[in-house]
Amino acid sequence: MINKTLNQLANDNATGAIDKEKYRTSRGELIKGIVSGQIAVDTIDYLPPLDMEEDPAVTEPAARERDTTEIVTPPPAAGKASPAPSPRKASSATSARPVPAQTKSFPWAFVLISTAIVILLIIAVVMFYPKPPGAKTETIVATTKQTTSTANTDPTSKAGEDLIGSFLSNKSWTKESMGAFTDSWNALSVDERAATAKTKRMQRFSSTIYKQFLEEKALASIDMDKSRQRQQSLIDFAQSIGIEDARMVIE
Numbered sequence: 001m002i003n004k005t006l007n008q009l010a011n012d013n014a015t016g017a018i019d020k021e022k023y024r025t026s027r028g029e030l031i032k033g034i035v036s037g038q039i040a041v042d043t044i045d046y047l048p049p050l051d052m053e054e055d056p057a058v059t060e061p062a063a064r065e066r067d068t069t070e071i072v073t074p075p076p077a078a079g080k081a082s083p084a085p086s087p088r089k090a091s092s093a094t095s096a097r098p099v100p101a102q103t104k105s106f107p108w109a110f111v112l113i114s115t116a117i118v119i120l121l122i123i124a125v126v127m128f129y130p131k132p133p134g135a136k137t138e139t140i141v142a143t144t145k146q147t148t149s150t151a152n153t154d155p156t157s158k159a160g161e162d163l164i165g166s167f168l169s170n171k172s173w174t175k176e177s178m179g180a181f182t183d184s185w186n187a188l189s190v191d192e193r194a195a196t197a198k199t200k201r202m203q204r205f206s207s208t209i210y211k212q213f214l215e216e217k218a219l220a221s222i223d224m225d226k227s228r229q230r231q232q233s234l235i236d237f238a239q240s241i242g243i244e245d246a247r248m249v250i251e
Helices: 006-015 020-036 056-065 087-095 101-128 133-152 155-170 175-187 190-197 200-221 224-240
Strands: none
Touching: 006 020, 155 175, 155 190, 155 200, 175 224, 190 200, 200 224
16 A cells, blocks of 8 residues: 655655656556545645735725825805816816827828829929930930941942842852852942951851851761762852851861
8 A cells, every 4th residue: 555645756756766667656556546445635724715804914005095085175265266177187188088080190191192292293303304405415426426437337338238238138048149149249349349348247248158158067967969069169159259268168
């Protein structure tokens, strides 16, 4: 039979007097004994709750707090008016009144309207304010540069550049197309061909011919003879218009 309470078993387990397994076994036997009535449980007498009315230490402060002695104001003398109410009380009563919702929302509406007016003024200034003199000067300078660049363009090369642009837009590299271009190129004057050779359009034309040469060279694995013929025709075409590209070599 176990002679210890649950609290004592718990303390023994906490201090290490018994291990956890023995604590569980003893606690189970103790609970079974209490439930079956084999172990009597002592009744604990608790003190009754404190009655505030019977304890003078509690009732005296409460009585002091409830002491509300009224100050009686003597009645006014005959012929004298009664004193005006205290302004402090009047202000307190006034401040206690709830503020209408419209009065609270008024500042926010004022801020929104003011912001909208400012934005509209800024837009009007940006749209209708006259441009500074510097803007006109920049426009004049840009126009002058454009006119100068147009004047620097050599009109002699125009015919040759138009001929190259027309050929590139057709995207035809047949013998007939290249032959027609060569005839038109040779029909230009010496000065026109020389002026065209110095332009960026001629540089682009030379790069395009070399690109076409590489495409024909890549087809050599499919048809070697046809690829070589196409490569040779591109080399002859480039040389006929004065393009000497050392990269265009048949291997």
